Structure formats: C-alpha cells, structure tokens
Amino acid sequence: MALLDDLSLAVQKGKAKDVEALVTQGLAEGVSAQQLLDNGLLTGMSILGNKFKNNEVFVPEVLIAARALNRGTALIKAKLVEEGVEPIGKVVIGTVQGDLHDIGKNLVKMMLEGAGFAVVDLGVDVSPEKFVAAVQTEKPHVLAMSSLLTTTMGAQGKVVEALSAAGVRDAVKVIVGGAPVTQAFADQIGADGYAADAASAADVAKSFVLAA
Numbered sequence: 001m002a003l004l005d006d007l008s009l010a011v012q013k014g015k016a017k018d019v020e021a022l023v024t025q026g027l028a029e030g031v032s033a034q035q036l037l038d039n040g041l042l043t044g045m046s047i048l049g050n051k052f053k054n055n056e057v058f059v060p061e062v063l064i065a066a067r068a069l070n071r072g073t074a075l076i077k078a079k080l081v082e083e084g085v086e087p088i089g090k091v092v093i094g095t096v097q098g099d100l101h102d103i104g105k106n107l108v109k110m111m112l113e114g115a116g117f118a119v120v121d122l123g124v125d126v127s128p129e130k131f132v133a134a135v136q137t138e139k140p141h142v143l144a145m146s147s148l149l150t151t152t153m154g155a156q157g158k159v160v161e162a163l164s165a166a167g168v169r170d171a172v173k174v175i176v177g178g179a180p181v182t183q184a185f186a187d188q189i190g191a192d193g194y195a196a197d198a199a200s201a202a203d204v205a206k207s208f209v210l211a212a
C-alpha cells in the first residue's frame with residue numbers, strides 16, 4: 001500500500017510532520033492502527049536499523065527517525081486506548097540504567113494501556129533505586145523493564161536484587177524484555193515473566209492480574 005510505503009520512508013528520513021500527516025490520513029481512511037504500526041512505522045525503523053548496523057547512517061539520523069516514529073505512535077495510541085475504562089491494574093515501566101532506547105518500551109506501554117492498565121512510565125536510564133522507590137510508592141501489580149543492549153541487560157538482574165534487598169520482591173510481578181533478552185535470561189535473574197514483543201508483554205501482565 002502506497003501510504004504505508006510513504007510512512008516507512010518518512011520515518012527513515014525523520015520527517016515527523018509527514019509521519020503525523022500520513023498516520024492521520026491512514027486512520028481516517030480506515031487503515032488499522034496495527035498495520036500502520038507494523039507495516040509503516042516499524043518497517044521504516046527496521047530498514048534504518050540495518051543501515052545503522054552497516055554504518056550507512058549514524059546516531060543523529062536514527063535519533064531523528066526515532067522522534068518521528070514516536071510522533072506516529074502517539075497518534076495510534078489515542079486510537080488504541082479506550083476511553084473511560086477502569087484500569088485493570090497498575091504497571092510501573094522503564095528502560096534500565098545506562099540504556100537510552102525507548103521505542104520498544106513505549107510500545108509496551110501503549111499495549112498495556114490498550115489492555116486497560118494504568119501505566120507509570122519512569123522513562124529511560126532508570127536506576128535500580130528509582131525502580132524500587134516507584135514500587136514502594138506506586139504499589140503496582142507489575143514492574144516492566146526494557147533493555148536493548150547486551151551491556152545493560154544485566155541491570156535487570158540488579159533491579160530484581162534491589163527489590164529483594166528492600167523487602168518488596170514479593171509485592172510485585174517482574175516482567176522483562178528487549179531485543180537481547182530471552183526466557184532463559186529472565187529465569188536466570190529470577191524475573192516472573194518474559195515477553196518477546198509488546199503485545200505479549202500486555203498478555204503476560206494481564207495473566208498475572210487475572211491470576212491474583
């Protein structure tokens with residue numbers, strides 16, 4: 001579909017206004033939010049990601065593209081999140097210390113909100129202390145952590161340890177994810193759940209709340 005190709009291209013070029021216009025147009029024409037996300041926005045980022053890997057583009061281009069992508073997902077979120085629904089539970093979410101990647105984390109947040117959760121977003125580069133403090137004050141059902149770097153995924157384990165040290169490990173279910181994270185890694189650090197993608201993260205969080 002031409003609109004989805006144009007959307008992918010607009011993300012790659014970091015054209016935020018074009019991204020906004022194309023997403024708005026797509027929604028008005030009845031293109032599903034999922035299609036706009038998977039076949040437009042994320043396709044664009046995936047193509048750019050390969051160029052980044054091959055040193056054909058560099059950090060500034062990727063950063064500008066990420067901002068454009070986030071403008072698009074904000075519009076989609078408005079479509080996905082139902083109005084006036086009572087939250088089914090609360091989630092605290094963040095990207096771990098040392099890690100600035102937030103596109104995947106934002107998608108997980110969006111899916112959680114779409115599934116009816118109230119979400120407290122701590123942002124990126126979140127220290128174990130900050131995660132623990134948020135669990136103590138917000139009292140969420142689920143703590144969700146994202147990590148995109150092999151060098152930062154270990155910080156997820158540090159957060160689990162910090163929760164235990166603070167005596168609040170049993171007060172919350174911990175879900176981890178992000179490109180380098182696996183079920184085996186989640187088991188190794190003592191997380192309660194792992195999800196490979198944003199939609200599955202929402203399913204796992206829901207299963208914890210429904211089982212409680």
Ligand code: B1M
Nearest residue numbers: 049100101102103104144145146149150177178179197198
């Ligand atoms: Co970065 N980067 N980056 N980067 N970057 C990667 C991750 C990399 C794979 C690129 C590469 O070299 N091939 C590589 C990591 C290598 C590794 O560790 N294995 C890398 C690197 C090396 C770096 C720097 C070190 C580069 C440098 O400075 N030399 C640097 C680190 C900065 C830091 O964090 N301290 C860096 C910087 C950046 C930018 C700032 C430029 C930018 C981030 C902008 C932003 O996020 N606002 C950026 C980007 C955009 C990427 C790529 C291109 C795209 C990542 C992305 O957003 N994907 C990425 C290459 C790639 O993936 N092709 C790359 C789309 C997103 C939807 O996917 O986040 O995986 P993802 O989320 C998925 C799942 O993982 C899952 O759900 C989502 C899909 O539904 N998921 C969860 C995520 N979190 C979850 C949590 C859950 C459950 C599921 O439960 C709680």
